[in-house]
Amino acid sequence: MPKPEIIGSARSTYTRVVRMVCEEKAIEYVLTETPLGAPELLAIHPFGKMPVLRHGDVELFESKAIATYLDRSFAGPPVFPSDPRPAALAEQWVSLVNTVMDRTLIRTYLLAYIAPKTSDGKPDRGAIEAVMPAVREQLGILDKAVSSTGYLVGDRFTFADINLLPILHRVGQFPEGAEALAAATHLARYYDRHAARSSFRRTDPPSGPPGRAKRDAGSAAVP
Ligand SMILES: N[C@@H](CCC(=O)N[C@@H](CS)C(=O)NCC(=O)O)C(=O)O
DSSP states (O other): OOEEEEEEEEEHHHHHHHHHHHTTTTOEEEEOOOOOOOOOHHHHSOOSSSSSEETTTEEEEHHHHHHHHHHHHHHOOOOOOOOOOHHHHHHHHHIIIIIIIIIIIIIIIIHHHHHHOOOTTOOOOHHHHHHHHHHHHHHHHHHHHTTTTSSSSTSOOOHHHHHHHHHHHHTSHHHHHHHHHSSHHHHHHHHHHHTOOOOOOOOTOOOOOOOHHHHHHHTTOOO
C-alpha cells in the first residue's frame, strides 16, 4: 500500500490537523502542497476545499473523516476515544469548534488580517473590532473546558485537542487574539503545553496564507 497522500497546504489549519494525526500515530505520509481552488482538490472535494486524502483507491474529503480513516487504518496510539462518553465528548468539541468557533476565530478574525476585504488591502479594523467580543467569549468557553484536566476530553490528548491547536496558533499571531488568549489563563497554559508536542512543532506552518490557484485568484485566501 502506498503512503497516504494529503493534498492541501502546510499553511491551512485543517490540513495541519490531518498532518498532526499522522505525526501522533507515526504514519508516514506525503503532503502534496496545493493552492486553494486547485483541480487536485476539486477532483475529490465537491467544493474544492482542503485537505483531501488519497490512499490507494481511497479518496476522502473533510478533515474529520480523513482523521477517522487514518486512526482506524493505522497502528499507533488512537486519537479518537472508543468508550461512548469520551467518544461523544470528542465529537461534541470537534463539532462546536468546526461549526461555530472556526467561523469566528479563523474565517472572521484571522481573515480580517490576512485576506481583508478593504480596498487598500490593510487589516479590516471594523471587522476586527466587531468580532472581538465573540473571540473573547469563545476563548472563555474553551478556557473553562480545559481548566480541570488540561484536555478537552477526559485526561488524555485526543483529536478534539488536535482539531483546536492549529486554530489557537493562528489566533495568537495577531495582537488582539494574542491578548485574549493570554487572558484565558487555563487555555493559554493548555496551548503552551501542547504546542511543545512534536506533532505540533513538526507541522509548524510557513508564514502567510495558502496561495490561490491562478484561475481562482479572484477569491480571498482562506487558511
Ligand atoms: N469542513 C472542512 C473545512 C475545510 C476548509 O475550509 N479548508 C480551508 C482551508 S483551512 C479551505 O479549503 N478554504 C478554501 C475555501 O473555503 O474556498 C474540513 O474539515 O476539511
